[in-house]
Amino acid sequence: MLQIHDKVFEPYITKQKLSNAVESIANKIALDCKNETPLFLGVLNGSFMFCSDLLKAYKTPCEISFIKLASYQQTKSTGKVNQLIGLNEDLTNRTVIVVEDIIDTGNTLEKIVALLKQTSAKEVKIATLFLKPTVYNKDIKIDYTGLEIPNRFILGYGMDYDGLGRNLDEVYVLKD
Ligand code: 5GP
Numbered sequence: 001m002l003q004i005h006d007k008v009f010e011p012y013i014t015k016q017k018l019s020n021a022v023e024s025i026a027n028k029i030a031l032d033c034k035n036e037t038p039l040f041l042g043v044l045n046g047s048f049m050f051c052s053d054l055l056k057a058y059k060t061p062c063e064i065s066f067i068k069l070a071s072y073q074q075t076k077s078t079g080k081v082n083q084l085i086g087l088n089e090d091l092t093n094r095t096v097i098v099v100e101d102i103i104d105t106g107n108t109l110e111k112i113v114a115l116l117k118q119t120s121a122k123e124v125k126i127a128t129l130f131l132k133p134t135v136y137n138k139d140i141k142i143d144y145t146g147l148e149i150p151n152r153f154i155l156g157y158g159m160d161y162d163g164l165g166r167n168l169d170e171v172y173v174l175k176d
Helices: 015-032 048-057 107-117
Strands: 002-004 007-013 039-043 063-073 080-085 095-103 123-131 144-148 171-174
Touching: 015 048, 015 123, 015 144, 039 048, 039 107, 048 063, 048 095, 063 107, 080 107, 095 107, 107 123
Parallel strands: 039 063, 039 095, 095 123, 123 144
Antiparallel strands: 002 007, 007 171, 063 080
16 A cells, blocks of 8 residues: 555556566567657656666657646637747657656547647657556557556556655555
């Protein structure tokens, strides 16, 4: 058991299971990218640990960069506008692989994909370590999924609860 602030978490996904899922995603991507050098785009903060292990398991040439989705208020009438922070690479003709820790509703993913579609990337693919299929409600195809989980709150392996727990090397779930 693990207590963080007011919440109690219990062990959920072991190191071994995580590393199998990561390796399987790396192998699938490598097969699909035989003739190219993909550019992995890790979505901060949650995906940092997954990205690190994914890249170690990816044995052929690739590049990595990190992005963050931010929104700023434009005017009262136009409302919030999303932007990608940290994208310094020229994506022209690149195969881009967005790397997410977890996809829940898919709202974050939808915004990121919309912004990447405005670039000249050849292809934008999605890799996520976790997916909550009962909550995900978008049409965007998720090309590589590590593990499907029910609609429960998890933390560890990069994912936080109120800023804490990202350093845990296993995944925990909020106790009912
Ligand atoms: P979405 O936009 O798909 O609803 O949510 C995506 C983001 O919400 C993730 O990148 C993550 O930061 C956060 N999130 C969604 N589900 C969980 C969860 O179970 N645990 C944690 N720690 N974060 C989550």
